[in-house]
Amino acid sequence: MTIFRLPRFYPILDTRVLSSKGIQPVDAARAVLDEGAKILQYRHKGSWVQSAFDQAAEIARLSAEAGALFVVNDRVDFAKLLGAAVHIGSDDLSPFAARRILGPAPVIGFSTHNGFQLKRASEEAVQYLALGPIFSTFSKDNPDAVVGVEGLEKWRPLTEKPVVAIGGITLERATDVLRHGADSVAVISGFVPENGGLDRLQERVKAWIELTNS
Numbered sequence: 001m002t003i004f005r006l007p008r009f010y011p012i013l014d015t016r017v018l019s020s021k022g023i024q025p026v027d028a029a030r031a032v033l034d035e036g037a038k039i040l041q042y043r044h045k046g047s048w049v050q051s052a053f054d055q056a057a058e059i060a061r062l063s064a065e066a067g068a069l070f071v072v073n074d075r076v077d078f079a080k081l082l083g084a085a086v087h088i089g090s091d092d093l094s095p096f097a098a099r100r101i102l103g104p105a106p107v108i109g110f111s112t113h114n115g116f117q118l119k120r121a122s123e124e125a126v127q128y129l130a131l132g133p134i135f136s137t138f139s140k141d142n143p144d145a146v147v148g149v150e151g152l153e154k155w156r157p158l159t160e161k162p163v164v165a166i167g168g169i170t171l172e173r174a175t176d177v178l179r180h181g182a183d184s185v186a187v188i189s190g191f192v193p194e195n196g197g198l199d200r201l202q203e204r205v206k207a208w209i210e211l212t213n214s
Helices: 015-020 025-034 050-066 076-082 095-102 115-121 148-158 171-179 197-212
Strands: 009-014 039-043 069-073 085-088 108-112 128-131 163-166 184-187
Touching: 009 015, 009 025, 009 197, 015 025, 025 039, 025 050, 025 197, 039 050, 050 069, 050 076, 069 076, 076 085, 076 095, 085 095, 095 108, 108 115, 115 128, 115 148, 128 148, 148 163, 148 171, 171 184, 171 197, 184 197
Parallel strands: 009 039, 009 184, 039 069, 069 085, 085 108, 108 128, 128 163, 163 184
Antiparallel strands: none
16 A cells, blocks of 8 residues: 655645734735745634635645646535545544545544543544644634644554644744654745735745755
């Protein structure tokens, strides 16, 4: 079986985070992809009204043009409609059910939060696993217990599948996270500037890609 290879920088467009900074997700997607990102997740925790679907569809189109994998967070139904990959959590549709809906080809990612979950999820029909939060994070309501780089290093051998670390990872911490066993680092707020708009966002994305590819 071919092992799926995760790009080392995994940006997540969280609509709530971007909105709080006055940045439109489609504009952010274009900036991220222009800098060479090869995976991009759309994370929308609000209602999937038509405008959200149209937004995701446009980002899917941009990702395809850039040769990047487009991932929809949580919503297997919309991933199916968009021909996208999907990332699901333990409270979402099960990987088994998601695979039945999507078929054998699309990429599925699955979130875990401790060693037991990571080992058990390794048997699921998914291409990669997320582990976190590595550090404290404000990007998720009711976050799970912090894993730490020590937990990452301890539990990484429990699966042969690629592992993306997530949760509170900053540019300054990323090298340490990768050194402790992560194949990739997922970033939500870490590349979104407090101010400066799209130009500053693009600068940050460039710094992330340079760091993780070094």
